[in-house]
Amino acid sequence: MKTVEEKMKIFDDLYSQACELLAQYNPCKVTNGECCRKVFCCYGCDYLGPKGCKVEALLCRIWLCESAKRNVDTSFIAKMLNIYNIGKKHGLLVARGSRKDVFDLISWDAEEYSRNVCDSRFALVHFEFPWGKTYKIVAVVNNL
Ligand code: SF4
Numbered sequence: 160m161k162t163v164e165e166k167m168k169i170f171d172d173l174y175s176q177a178c179e180l181l182a183q184y185n186p187c188k189v190t191n192g193e194c195c196r197k198v199f200c201c202y203g204c205d206y207l208g209p210k211g212c213k214v215e216a217l218l219c220r221i222w223l224c225e226s227a228k229r230n231v232d233t234s235f236i237a238k239m240l241n242i243y244n245i246g247k248k249h250g251l252l253v254a255r256g257s258r259k260d261v262f263d264l265i266s267w268d269a270e271e272y273s274r275n276v277c278d279s280r281f282a283l284v285h286f287e288f289p290w291g292k293t294y295k296i297v298a299v300v301n302n303l
């Protein structure tokens with residue numbers, strides 16, 4: 160099982176790789192404040208600032224809409240899929256989630272797992288998502 164510090168390093172490596180791929184392929188084709196889908200997928204997110212995303216959001220860097228996917232080739236998709244699979248394996252992917260959100264959730268898992276849910280793969284959690292609402296969700300307890 161990876162330690163939290165090891166997972167942080169993996170997160171940072173994956174984040175850098177995803178950013179490099181996006182810089183290389185430029186799938187969103189942003190010009191004059193407009194992307195190729197015309198409506199930014201970040202719309203309404205609390206992490207959106209005047210100069211774009213204010214946090215390191217790994218899943219957001221991996222995800223592309225259908226319009227952006229038309230601007231990439233199979234090599235891009237294979238590399239991003241590899242990043243996605245590693246991120247998923249280590250529980251590093253949270254929709255519209257910052258690096259801090261990811262590791263808050265991971266820390267919660269580790270503590271709660273040892274206290275309450277030793278014989279269960281799932282637990283109910285209240286998790287505050289970045290866009291401001293608190294949801295009760297089912298979370299997979301990782302690293303069994
Ligand atoms: S993923 Fe799609 S909607 Fe989001 S910025 Fe890129 S082109 Fe726009």
Ligand code: SF4
Pocket residue numbers: 200201202204205206207208211212213214216219220255256257289
């Ligand atoms: S967290 Fe995701 S949706 Fe929110 S601003 Fe950053 S990239 Fe956009």
